[in-house]
Each structure stands twice: as C-alpha cells, then as structure tokens.
Amino acid sequence: MSRTFLALPPWLAHAFRAQGGPVPWSAVARGALSAGPLLLFAVLADRTPLGVIAAIAAMLAGINDRPGSRRVSVMRIGAPALAGGGGLLVGTYGGQHLGALALTLLLTCVGLVAGGISAVGPVASGAGTQLLVATAVGAGMPGPTPGWLRALAYLGGACWLLALRLALPTPGATAGDFRFDGERDAVAAVYDAVADLLDAVGGEEAVGRREALTAALDHAQDALSGPRLRRYASSAAERRLHAQYATALPLAEAATALAWAGEAVGGRTSEGPRRLAAAVRENTPTGPLPAPHRSAPALRALDDALLHAADAFDRGSAGDLHTRRRTAASVLRLVLGAGGREYGLRVALCFGASAAVAQYLHHARWYGQHSHWYWLPATAVFLVKPDLGPLVSRVLCRAAGTVLGALVFAGFAAVLPQPEGLILLVAVSGALIPVSTRHFAAQTAVVTVLVLALVMVGGEPQASLSRIGETLLACAIVLVVGHLPMPGQRGGGVRSRLAAAGAAAQAYLGHVLSEAPPSGRGGGRSDDRTVRWALRREAYRRLAEARTAIALAAAELPPLARHSEGADAVVAALERLVDATTACAVHLDDSGRLMPRDARQLTALLDELGQQRSGVRLSGLPLAG
Numbered sequence: 135m136s137r138t139f140l141a142l143p144p145w146l147a148h149a150f151r152a153q154g155g156p157v158p159w160s161a162v163a164r165g166a167l168s169a170g171p172l173l174l175f176a177v178l179a180d181r182t183p184l185g186v187i188a189a190i191a192a193m194l195a196g197i198n199d200r201p202g203s204r205r206v207s208v209m210r211i212g213a214p215a216l217a218g219g220g221g222l223l224v225g226t227y228g229g230q231h232l233g234a235l236a237l238t239l240l241l242t243c244v245g246l247v248a249g250g251i252s253a254v255g256p257v258a259s260g261a262g263t264q265l266l267v268a269t270a271v272g273a274g275m276p277g278p279t280p281g282w283l284r285a286l287a288y289l290g291g292a293c294w295l296l297a298l299r300l301a302l303p304t305p306g307a308t309a310g311d312f313r314f315d316g317e318r319d320a321v322a323a324v325y326d327a328v329a330d331l332l333d334a335v336g337g338e339e340a341v342g343r344r345e346a347l348t349a350a351l352d353h354a355q356d357a358l359s360g361p362r363l364r365r366y367a368s369s370a371a372e373r374r375l376h377a378q379y380a381t382a383l384p385l386a387e388a389a390t391a392l393a394w395a396g397e398a399v400g401g402r403t404s405e406g407p408r409r410l411a412a413a414v415r416e417n418t419p420t421g422p423l424p425a426p427h428r429s430a431p432a433l434r435a436l437d438d439a440l441l442h443a444a445d446a447f448d449r450g451s452a453g454d455l456h457t458r459r460r461t462a463a464s465v466l467r468l469v470l471g472a473g474g475r476e477y478g479l480r481v482a483l484c485f486g487a488s489a490a491v492a493q494y495l496h497h498a499r500w501y502g503q504h505s506h507w508y509w510l511p512a513t514a515v516f517l518v519k520p521d522l523g524p525l526v527s528r529v530l531c532r533a534a535g536t537v538l539g540a541l542v543f544a545g546f547a548a549v550l551p552q553p554e555g556l557i558l559l560v561a562v563s564g565a566l567i568p569v570s571t572r573h574f575a576a577q578t579a580v581v582t583v584l585v586l587a588l589v590m591v592g593g594e595p596q597a598s599l600s601r602i603g604e605t606l607l608a609c610a611i612v613l614v615v616g617h618l619p620m621p622g623q624r625g626g627g628v629r630s631r632l633a634a635a636g637a638a639a640q641a642y643l644g645h646v647l648s649e650a651p652p653s654g655r656g657g658g659r660s661d662d663r664t665v666r667w668a669l670r671r672e673a674y675r676r677l678a679e680a681r682t683a684i685a686l687a688a689a690e691l692p693p694l695a696r697h698s699e700g701a702d703a704v705v706a707a708l709e710r711l712v713d714a715t716t717a718c719a720v721h722l723d724d725s726g727r728l729m730p731r732d733a734r735q736l737t738a739l740l741d742e743l744g745q746q747r748s749g750v751r752l753s754g755l756p757l758a759g
Contacts, residue, residue, distance in 0.1 A: 144689040148527040153572040161199050161568035164302060168192040168295040169584065170561025173591060177553055183277045186592040187284050188291030189560060190271065191218060193584055195295040196567040197577070198260050203316035203357040207299045213257050215292030218264030219285045225272025226281035234493045237273060241511065242486030244269050249481030252519075253474035253630065254465055259521050266485055266515040274492065274508025275589070317375055318414060320354040324382045325411035327351075329404035331389045332436075336398030344393055344713070345681075347386055348674040354379055355671065374447075378414050381446045383667045384439035385410075391432035391720040394713045400427065406440045413447060420447045431724035432717070473630035481518050483615045488514035488608055506594055509601055513608035518616070520627060522574055524689040525616045529609045535578025536605040540598035542579070543586045547596050556587045563587070617693065628698040631683040632705060635676040639708050639715075642669040643736070646719045647728070666719060673712045680705045700746070707743040714739055 142150070169189035176185020195211045202210070221244070228240045245266060252262035268288060272281065279287075327350040331343040358379055385407060392399060406423040413420045423444055428434045468474055488511040496507040513536075517528050546559055563584035570576040582601070590596060645666055684705060687698040718732045 144695070145524055145526045145691050146530075148524050148689040149530045149575075151573075152576075155572075158201060158568045160302065161196075161201075162565045164199060164295060164298045165196045165567050166561050166565035167298055168196060169291075169564040169588075170557055172291055172294060173560055173588065174557050177557065177591065182592055183279050184283065184287040186588050187222070187271075187279075187287040188294070189588050190585070191215065191268075191288040191291030192295045193564060193567065193581065194218065194264055194267065195292040196564060197571060197581075199295065199299060199568060200571070201316065202353075203320065204300050205358070206316070206356055207296065209257055210260065211292060211296045211299065214260040214264040215289060215296070217261035218268035218292070219289045221265040221268035222272040222288045223281050223285040225269035225274075226276075226284055227272075228269075229273035229276055230281070234490075234497070238486055238490045238493065241269060241273065241489040242482045245482035245485030246478045248485075249478035249518075250469040250474040252481070252521075253471070253477055253627065254460075254468050256521065259519070262481075263515060263519060266481070267512050270485075270489065270508045270511040270515065273489075274496075274511065275506050317354075317357045318417070320350075320357040321375060321379045321382070322411045322415040324350045324354050324379065324386070325407045325414060328382065328385045328389045329407040329411065331393055332399060332404040332407065335389075335392045336396055340393045340396070344390060345678070347389070348678050351382070351386060351671065352675050352678060354382075375414075377446045377449070378410075378443075381439070381443040382410075383671075384442065384663075385436065387667070387670070387716055388432050388436035388439055388720060390713055391435065391717040392430075394717040395430070395432060397430075399433065402426070403433075403436070406443075410440075410443055410447070420444050431721050434724055435720045468630065471630050471633075473627040477520070477627060480615060480618075481515075483618070484514045484518045484612050485511055487615065488611050491607065491611070492604070500600075506589065510604040510608050513605050514612055516578075517608060517612040520686060524686055524691075525613070525694065526691055527689065528574060529613055531573070531575035532578050533606060533609050535575040536582050537602055538575075539579035539582025540586065540602050543583045544596065544598040546583075547586075547590065547598075553591045556591050559587045560584055560591075617691075628680070628683050628687050628701050631676070631680040632701060632708075635673070635680040635705060635708055638669070638673040638676040639712050642666075642673040642712060643715045645669050646715050646722070649719070649722055670712070670716060670719075677705060677709055677712065680708075703746045704743070707739065707746045711736070711739045711743060 169192040172192055173182075173185045173189045176182055176188065179185075195215060198211050198214055199207065200210065224240070224244065228237050232240060248262035248265045251265075252259040272284065277284070324347070327343070327347040331340065331347050334340045334343040358376060389407075402424050403426045406426070409423055410420060412418075420443070423440050425437050425440065426433050428437050469478075492507040492510040495510075513532065516522065517525075517532055519528070522528055523531070543559075546555070550556060550559065563580050566580045567577070567584075570580040586596075586598065586601065649666070680701075684698060684701045688695055688702070714732070714735050718728060718736065721729055721732055
C-alpha cells in the first residue's frame with residue numbers, strides 16, 4: 135500500500151495526504167455550540183434568514199479556528215469575518231440593484247482585489263476567501279432582509295464563535311492562568327526543539343531539526359504577539375513568559391551554530407534546554423542547569439545563554455519578541471507584486487466566469503424554481519485557493535467531498551424531521567469541522583452537509599443533485615482558468631516568496647557583517663543584539679514560507695510545476711547562507727572579529743547561490759553573489 139502511494143505522481147499523491155494529530159476536543163465543542171444553536175435561536179425568534187447567514191459565518195469562522203493561542207485566534211477569526219461582512223454587504227446590494235452584466239463585472243473586480251490581498255499571508259488569504267464567499271452568498275442568495283442587517287448577522291455569527299474561543303477553557307491550560315491556553319506550550323516547544331537540534335548535531339537529522347526549531351519559534355512568536363489591550367506585557371505572568379521566549383533566542387542561535395559546524399556534542403548538552411522546557415510548561419523554577427563544555431565558540435555561547443536563561447527565569451522581566459511589523463508599503467508591494475498580480479488575475483477570472491455561468495443557468499431556470507445561484511461561484515473560491523493544496527488535488531478532493539456530502543445529506547433529509555432534525559444536523563456538522571480540516575475532501579463533505587441543511591431550513595428545496603452538477607462545473611472552470619497563460623511569468627507566488635526570503639537573508643547577513651570591526655582593530659561591537667535576532671527571525675520565517683510555496687508548486691501538474699523547477703535548490707542555498715551567518719555571529723560574539731574560515735565560507739556560499747539562481751527558471755531574485 136505504501137509502495138503504491140509512493141509511486142503515484144506528486145499531483146495525485148497530494149490528494150491522499152491528510153494531517154495527523156490528536157482530536158481538538160475544545161474546538162469540537164465550540165463547533166457544536168456555534169452554527170446549530172445560532173440557527174435554533176433564529177428559528178424560535180422567527181428570524182430564520184438571519185439565522186442562516188449567522189450560521190454560515192460561524193461555519194467559516196470554525197474553519198479558521200485552528201490550534202493556537204487566544205490572541206492568535208482574534209486576528210485569525212476576526213479579520214476574515216470583517217472582510218466577509220463587507221463582502222456580504224457588497225454582494226447583497228449588487229444583486230438587488232445591478233443587472234447580470236454589471237453584477238458579473240463587480241464580482242470580477244472583487245475577485246481581483248481579494249486575490250491580490252491573499253498574497254500577503256495566511257490571515258489575509260482567509261480574509262480574501264470570506265470576502266469572495268460572502269459576496270457570492272449576498273448576490274446569489276437574495277432575501278427580504280436589508281443588506282446592512284445581513285452584514286450585522288454575519289458579523290454576529292463570527293463573533294459568537296470568537297466569543298466561545300475566548301471564554302471557554304482550554305484543556306491543559308495552567309490552573310489559575312486562564313489567559314494562557316497555547317502560549318506556554320508554544321514557548322516550551324521552542325526549548326524542546328533546541329534540545330532536539332543539539333541531540334542531532336553531527337547527524338543526518340540536523341537539517342530537519344533546524345527546520346523544526348524555526349517552526350517552533352514562528353509558532354511561539356505568533357502566539358505571544360497577538361492583539362492585547364496594552365502594547366506591552368501587563369502582568370507578572372505575561373512578562374515572565376515573554377522573558378522565557380526571549381531567552382530561547384540565544385540558545386537557538388548557539389544550537390544552529392553547532393549544527394552548522396557539524397561536530398557532535400556530548401549527550402548532556404541538551405539536558406539544560408529540556409529542563410527549561412519543563413520549567414516553562416509547568417510554570418516552576420528551573421533548578422540547577424548542567425553546563426556544557428566551553429571548548430568551542432558555539433559551546434561557550436550555549437553556556438552563556440543557559441546562564442542568562444536561568445537568571446531571566448528567576449527575574450521574569452519582560453523580553454522583546456523580536457518581531458518586525460510589516461509596513462503599509464511592504465504590504466502594498468506584496469499585493470501588487472508578481473504573486474499578487476498573478477493570483478489576483480486568476481481569482482478574478484475564475485470568480486467572474488463562474489458567476490456569469492451561474493447567472494445564465496439561473497435565468498434559464500436550470501436551477502428550478504428557487505432563486506439561489508451562489509453555489510457555483512462559492513465553490514470556485516475554494517478551488518482557486520493555492521494554500522489549500524495543488525490545483526488538481528483541490529479539484530479531486532472538492533468533487534469527491536461534494537458528491538459524498540450531497541448523498542449523505544439527501545439520505546438524512548429523507549428521514550429527519552424538519553426543521554428540528556436539520557438543526558441537529560447543522561450542530562453535528564459544526565462539531566466535525568475542526569476534525570475535517572485535516573483533509574480537504576473531508577472538509578468539503580462536512581461543509582456540504584452543513585450548508586445544504588442551512589439553506590433547506592431557510593426554505594430552499596432539497597437540491598443535492600444540482601449541487602453536485604454545479605460543483606463539477608466549477609471544477610471544470612477552475613481547471614481551465616488555472617492552466618491559462620497569464621501576463622508576465624508563471625510561478626509568481628514562488629518567485630515572490632523567494633524574493634522575500636532572499637531580501638531577508640541579505641538584510642541579516644549585512645547586519646552581521648556590519649558588526650565585525652575593521653581588521654586588526656579588535657572588538658568594540660555593541661552588546662545589543664535585538665536587531666540581529668529580529669533579522670534572524672525574519673530570515674528563517676521567510677525561508678519557511680518559501681519552502682511551503684515551493685512544495686505546493688512542485689505538486690502541480692508538470693506544465694505548472696516546471697515553472698518553479700530549481701527553486702528548492704535556491705532556498706536550500708539561502709538556508710545554508712543564513713546558517714553560516716548565524717555561526718559567524720556567534721564567533722563574532724566570542725572573539726570580536728570575523729575569522730578567515732568564516733569569510734571563505736560566506737564567499738563560497740554566495741558563489742553557490744549565484745550559480746543556483748542562474749540555473750533556474752525564476753528570475754529577479756535579490757542577493758547576487
């Protein structure tokens with residue numbers, strides 16, 4: 135079975151992959167208490183149309199209700215909800231006052247804006263998705279309720295799930311520390327990742343462990359830097375947690391330098407970070423920490439970092455999170471850059487074409503007597519999202535999930551009492567969403583059941599077969615548009631991610647080299663490493679984003695995958711350059727000067743990077759050799 139799976143081409147094998155991990159029972163409970171109870175309350179209050187809108191918003195918020203801290207969830211759920219409320223407003227008034235041609239042009243423009251915004255990052259991508267879906271629902275699901283009231287109902291549904299996320303306790307949270315539901319584990323995972331990397335130094339697993347350390351640092355940084363009432367940590371517990379994160383950065387730097395040197399270290403070297411991880415997780419003092427041998431610059435840096443950590447754990451003063459906030463200009467460059475332009479055009483074409491076809495079928499009475507035509511453009515929204523997987527994988531999973539979900543709903547609709555049974559089905563589907571997000575086909579099946587139940591409660595007749603037909607039609611539209619040539623170069627998303635990673639690596643290298651004193655002058659560099667650590671975090675984060683984009687592009691059909699060939703070699707060279715820069719920074723701290731060996735390694739890596747860039751299809755990347 136595993137051999138057959140491995141023999142499949144990448145574009146097909148991706149469709150069978152699913153995420154693992156324990157069942158998120160707290161998210162399951164929130165899902166059960168979100169869409170179903172909202173719909174029940176609206177039915178009892180004789181406000182069923184508003185209840186359907188609120189339940190749709192709660193469902194989409196549930197898809198964004200991923201593991202993480204409460205602070206992260208505010209932005210991850212709240213920003214897309216605001217975009218969805220605006221989209222519902224635009225779609226409702228556009229559907230009421232515009233003709234078919236003008237409405238199609240409006241939806242195409244909305245697709246262009248949403249696609250460009252989605253290139254900024256995961257939260258922006260979620261906002262773009264909800265903007266498009268809500269616009270399609272507003273225009274294609276007409277009702278007697280004013281648009282502003284529908285938008286308020288939509289925001290209310292999303293805010294209800296967000297309120298559940300903020301108010302309900304999380305299993306495993308520290309007693310008496312209710313606010314911290316994911317932050318403490320995220321910081322502890324950083325120390326565990328440092329220990330894992332130290333154990334792997336000199337072995338084949340060192341590169342993978344360094345990537346895992348980057349992921350842990352990214353996760354902890356996000357968990358601690360979410361929205362708060364005050365800009366700075368406002369309680370002793372929060373200041374202590376910030377200090378514990380900040381003291382992990384020099385440990386991570388020293389461990390990366392040791393991994394770059396490639397010389398195995400003693401087994402006791404990782405014991406100190408593991409004790410620190412336990413102290414963070416259990417909120418206890420560190421106790422005595424074993425000191426590593428101070429036989430090399432990186433080992434001396436590790437020992438100094440452990441001593442600093444023990445002192446900081448005891449004092450608990452707030453530490454800098456070393457985040458670099460994006461400016462409005464940098465966000466605009468992402469939106470208008472190669473990735474934003476290419477994706478915006480493709481989303482606009484898919485969304486506009488699917489809306490035009492849906493309206494034609496609606497006016498031709500292909501849908502029957504009901505007046506809802508939102509399904510086809512809303513389906514195209516999810517199919518055109520590259521962060522949900524490669525194109526063919528998305529199409530296969532969406533088609534299979536819709537067929538399964540529609541058939542399951544048809545069976546339930548035939549036997550369940552209405553509306554009580556359908557409301558219960560909505561609640562059960564809401565509870566299943568956090569589990570179903572591990573695979574796109576499973577998520578599609580659950581969402582199909584939930585939405586069909588919602589609109590049937592709202593008065594639409596049972597329409598499972600027509601929904602299957604619309605989904606297959608949307609798959610065909612997105613497959614065609616997804617392979618159409620676009621102005622400029624293909625692979626814009628990968629190219630923009632690589633350019634960002636290259637710029638971040640260049641900024642980090644330039645700062646470290648600027649700290650090196652002129653030859654023969656000895657030390658004199660500043661002890662303030664805040665800027666350096668912020669630049670290092672930025673470089674590794676952008677490299678991880680580029681890796682993700684490249685992996686998705688490589689799993690496309692060969693005509694699309696060829697446009698990003700060689701990009702993985704470029705990002706690997708950039709990672710080695712950033713690792714070497716980190717080792718140089720540690721040596722500078724130790725001796726106050728750049729060693730000849732370090733200079734030769736950096737020169738060789740820059741030459742290698744230039745050769746890798748010249749041999750790939752992507753161009754316009756910074757950091758020439």
